[in-house]
Amino acid sequence: MIMQSDRLANCTICGKLYLKDHTDYCLDCYKEMEQEFKVVNDFLKVEENRFASIEEVSTFTEVAEKRIAEFIRDGRIYVEDYPNLGYGCAHCGTLIKRQMLCKNCFEEFTAEVNKTLKAEKFLEEANRPNEHAQAARYWKLRN
Template sequence: MGANQLDNCRICGTLYLKDHTDYCLDCYKDIEQEFKTVNEFLKIECNRFANIQETSQSTTVSVKRITDFIRDGRIYADDFPNLGYPCKHCGTEIKKQILCDDCYIEFAAEIDATLKNDEFLRATGRKRERPKINAQYWQARK
């Protein structure tokens, strides 16, 4: 038998026994009810083409919560043509992950370039030079 830990609920802050979720029992029940509401709404044929804002307005479930359901795989957005959420970087509508493919490729290239630069600096024994900024707001007034 594993040792359970005490933790604070991510939503309400109540202390609870952490087992399989990051939420207390009351918040977990609320989340499950919200999921059921959204799922029932999307099952109706005429609602299959609703976007995330329309779904949120019709079900009174927040856009963030619906986005979490999609990201967690509880709602399969590919089954609903207009259901998606914005990329965290550029705002393009996506249906999985956090970044769109273009932003992901851009960030991956930047990270790769930084790692190669760091490796080069390590191999040559140099240190990364930081730009010297004359921060006048730290200087004492006369």
């Protein structure tokens, strides 16, 4: 059996080389993540813990906040069932329950990108030679 190199990858957590099938992690890291998910999920299933924040969940389960946020972003934890559970916006830190940016930061980012794209388009058009001027030069040179 010939092994294809595109099936080999480095684990995004520990860097160990592994045979990539369905995850971005080696088997050891995958098992560890699944165990952490089980601990967090079991903690959240307890009615008294329904209103816990991500910091409290992390403290009681000893699972990193970053990992819990990954579980939320991946849709493995449905945060709508947990009113205080969320993670910080990647830009400003505001508590959010999905994506990477809060609504305000996303709108600011989008506006800035659009502004940049418009400026680049304007410069590109300003630097593009005028077709009429080129045609006039052609006829002038030809004569």
